[in-house]
Amino acid sequence: MHPGAMGAVLAGEASVPVMWASEGRSHQTAERAGAYGLVDQGSLFDLVASSEILISVCPPHAAVDVARQVERVGFDGIYVDANAIAPATVREIATRFERFVDGGIIGPPPTEAGLTRMYLAGEDAAAVAALWSGSKLDARVLGREIGSASALKVAYAGWTKGSTALLLAVRAYAEANGLGDELIAEWDVSIPGLADRASGTASRIGRKAWRFEGEMAEIAAAMEAVGLPGGFHDAAREIYHRLSDLKGTERSSVEDVNRKILRP
Numbered sequence: 395m396h397p398g399a400m401g402a403v404l405a406g407e408a409s410v411p412v413m414w415a416s417e418g419r420s421h422q423t424a425e426r427a428g429a430y431g432l433v434d435q436g437s438l439f440d441l442v443a444s445s446e447i448l449i450s451v452c453p454p455h456a457a458v459d460v461a462r463q464v465e466r467v468g469f470d471g472i473y474v475d476a477n478a479i480a481p482a483t484v485r486e487i488a489t490r491f492e493r494f495v496d497g498g499i500i501g502p503p504p505t506e507a508g509l510t511r512m513y514l515a516g517e518d519a520a521a522v523a524a525l526w527s528g529s530k531l532d533a534r535v536l537g538r539e540i541g542s543a544s545a546l547k548v549a550y551a552g553w554t555k556g557s558t559a560l561l562l563a564v565r566a567y568a569e570a571n572g573l574g575d576e577l578i579a580e581w582d583v584s585i586p587g588l589a590d591r592a593s594g595t596a597s598r599i600g601r602k603a604w605r606f607e608g609e610m611a612e613i614a615a616a617m618e619a620v621g622l623p624g625g626f627h628d629a630a631r632e633i634y635h636r637l638s639d640l641k642g643t644e645r646s647s648v649e650d651v652n653r654k655i656l657r658p
C-alpha cells in the first residue's frame with residue numbers, strides 16, 4: 395500500500411504474488427502497479443482480507459492514516475511499515491497490530507542489485523526479509539526492537555536530505571545578495587564538486603520536495619526525542635515546504651528553486 399516509485403519496484407522484486415487496491419488511487423499509480431505485475435483487489439477491504447502480509451510504502455505524512463484505515467478493516471497478519479517516519483511514530487503504529495515489523499529503506503528503487511537496502515526490525519523481520527531473498531533488494535534484519543530500522547533511516551536521511559536543504563538554502567542566500575556566480579567560483583576553487591551537486595540537486599528536487607516535507611518533520615521530532623535540537627530539520631522541512639508546489643515538475647531550474655525558497 396500504495397505502489398509509488400519505490401513500492402512498485404519492491405513488489406516486482408518480491409518472490410510471492412503481490413496485490414494492491416486501486417480504489418482512490420491515481421492513473422499513474424495504476425500504470426505502475428500494472429507494469430510490475432501487481433494484482434488489483436479493488437478496495438482496501440478486499441486487499442486486507444486477502445493478504446497475509448501488508449507492506450506500507452507511501453508518503454511519510456500518510457503512514458499513520460494508512461495504518462488507521464487497515465486497523466478499521468481489521469488485520470491479523472504481519473503489518474510492515476517501511477516508511478521514512480520517526481521511531482516514536484512507528485511504535486505508535488505498531489500498537490494497532492498483533493504482528494508488526496518496522497522497516498527503513500535506503501537507496502533508490504531496486505532496479506539493479508547492490509543499490510538498495512531494506513532494514514527490518516521485529517519478531518517477524520526474518521519472515522519479511524525472506525520475501526526478497528535472491529532479489530535485487532538487499533533485505534537486512536536488524537533485530538527485534540521496533541523503531542530501530544526507522545532510527546537508522548532517520549540518521550541516514552537526516553544527513554542526505556538535511557544537507558541537501560542546507561545546500562539549496564545557501565545557494566539561494568548568495569543569489570539574494572547578488573553573489574551567486576561568486577559563490578560558485580569560490581566553491582570551484584575550495585570545494586570541488588559542490589557547485590555541480592547544487593545544480594544537480596536543484597534540477598531534481600522539484601518532483602520530490604513535497605514528500606520530503608513530512609519526512610523532515612519526522613526527523614526533527616526524532617532528534618528532539620533523544621535530546622538533540624530539532625531545528626536543523628525543522629528548517630529543512632520549511633525549505634521543502636516552500637518547494638512543494640513544484641510537484642509534477644520533472645526538472646526544476648536553479649532559478650525556479652531560488653525563487654520559491656526566497657519568496658514563499
Ligand SMILES: NC(=O)c1ccc[n+]([C@@H]2O[C@H](COP(=O)([O-])OP(=O)(O)OC[C@H]3O[C@@H](n4cnc5c(N)ncnc54)[C@H](OP(=O)(O)O)[C@@H]3O)[C@@H](O)[C@H]2O)c1
Binds near residue numbers: 398451477501
Ligand atoms: N523513491 C525513493 O527513492 C525512496 C527511497 C527510499 C525510501 N523511500 C520511501 O518510500 C515511500 C514512498 O516513496 P515513493 O518514492 O514510492 O513515493 P511516490 O512515488 O510519490 O508514491 C507515493 C504513492 O503513495 C500514494 N499516495 C499518495 N498520497 C497518499 C495518501 N495520502 N495515502 C495513501 N497513499 C498515498 C500515491 O498514490 P496516488 O498517486 O494514487 O495518490 C503513490 O502511489 C516513502 O516513505 C519514502 O520515504 C523512497
